[in-house]
Amino acid sequence: MSQLAGRKVIVTGGAGFIGSHLCEALLDVGAEVICLDDLSAGKRGNVAHLEGKSNRPNFRFVELDICDDGPAMDAAFEGVDTVFHNAASKKNICLINPHRDLEVNAGGALNLLKMSMKHGVRKFVQASTGSVYGEPQIFPTTEAHPFEPVSYYGVSKLAGERYVDVFHKLYGLDTTILRYFHVYGPRQESNEFGGVVSxxxxxxTQGENPIVFGHGEQVRSFTWVKDLVEANLRAATDPQATGRAYNAASGIRVTINELAKGMLEILDPAGKLEVEHGEPLIGDIMEFDVSNAAIREDLGIEFEADFWGTLKTALADVDAFLGKAEPTGVAA
Structure with a gap:
């Protein structure tokens, strides 16, 4: 990680849930961080504690759309060594505006890759998703699984991956793709576009029943946000990651029913609430059994295995988890 000290880096989506944690970690190892976010989903409050010379002098916030290819983007990329591309149009949004979903997840990635080549960026780390596989047919699911996305989001993120591959193979750009799975942790968005835990x-906490869409036996591989941050840092510095795509997942298997019931046990011990069921979501994948063997072997990452213990500790500060309290910069 010391290799990142002194590097000038861009974190797209840096004011978002995962991006803000990544900005903190990069500052901790001595990088100069440009947090690039258009605030369509991110929150300035997620990084407010990093702004100002009295706090983190090597941090700068730039409000900008990743599809912008004008002078403002050129200025942001000046002298940048590494790009951590975490900005995205989220899965829940793709049904509302699939054209915007494609523009951001595919076109935005292409724009950033072009800027990276133009400005001599040395490393490009792309945040992708397990949704590129579609409904898994091979278990455990490795990186060799066929790509058969069943949602607009999966299609657009796969297109982004393909652009990354092209820039690596045609132009020699040092790239790594990390496929995220069901991330949880403090500052996760809790509106209808957020993660199921939040x-x-x-x-x-508002006294309302949690709503499970469909039968609730959908299996998820919940992954602690700090593990994804570590995966990004290692991908940016380990030569074994060059040109590779990795499943960045814990391997934990929890059903949505188990999650809802478990959270009620933690947060509603009096039993006043109960699980409700709603209509199934379009494109919702039922089964995840994800292999993380490749990233563990190549990059030496050990994912958090105690899902319930970690979740219970994190939920002890509800305001921090929901992003209502100002972040301290200290790992939860």
Whole structure:
């Protein structure tokens, strides 16, 4: 990680849930960080504690759309060594505006790759998703699984991956793709476009029943946000990661029913609330059994295995988890 000291880096989506944690970690190892976010999903409050010379002098926030290819983007890329591309149009949004979803997840990635080549960027780390596989047919699912996305989001993120591959193979750009799975942790968005853990948390703390869409036996591989941060840092510095794509997943298997019931046990011990069921979501994948063997072997990452213990500790500060309290910069 010391290799990142002194590097000038861009974190797209840096004011978002995962991006803000990544900005913190990069500053901790001595990088100069440009947090690039258009605030369509990110929150300035997620990084407010990093701004100002009295706090983190090597941090700068730039409000900018990743599809912008004008002078403002050129200025942001001046002298940049490494790009951590975490900005995205989220899965829940793709049904509302699939054209914007494609523009951001595919066109935005292409724009950033072009800027990276133009400005001599040395390393490009792309955040992708397990949704590129579609409904898995091979278990455990490795990186060799066929790509058969079943959602607009999966298609657009796969297109982004393909652009990354092209720039690596045609132009020699040092790239790594990290496929995220069901990330949880403090500052996760809790509105209807957020993650299921935060959505359940918001409803339960407001005295409302958690709503499970469909039968609830969908299996998820919940992954602690700090593990994804470590995966990004290692991908940026380990030569074994060059040109590779990795499943960045814990390997934990928890059903949505188990999650809802478990969170009620933690947050509603009196039993006033109960699990409700709603209509199934379009494109919702039922089964995840993800192999993380490749990233563990190549990059030496050990993922958090105690899902319930970690979750219970994190949920002890509800305001911090929901992003209502100002972040301290200290790992939860």
């Amino acid at each position: 959505i359940f948390l918001r409803r339960i």
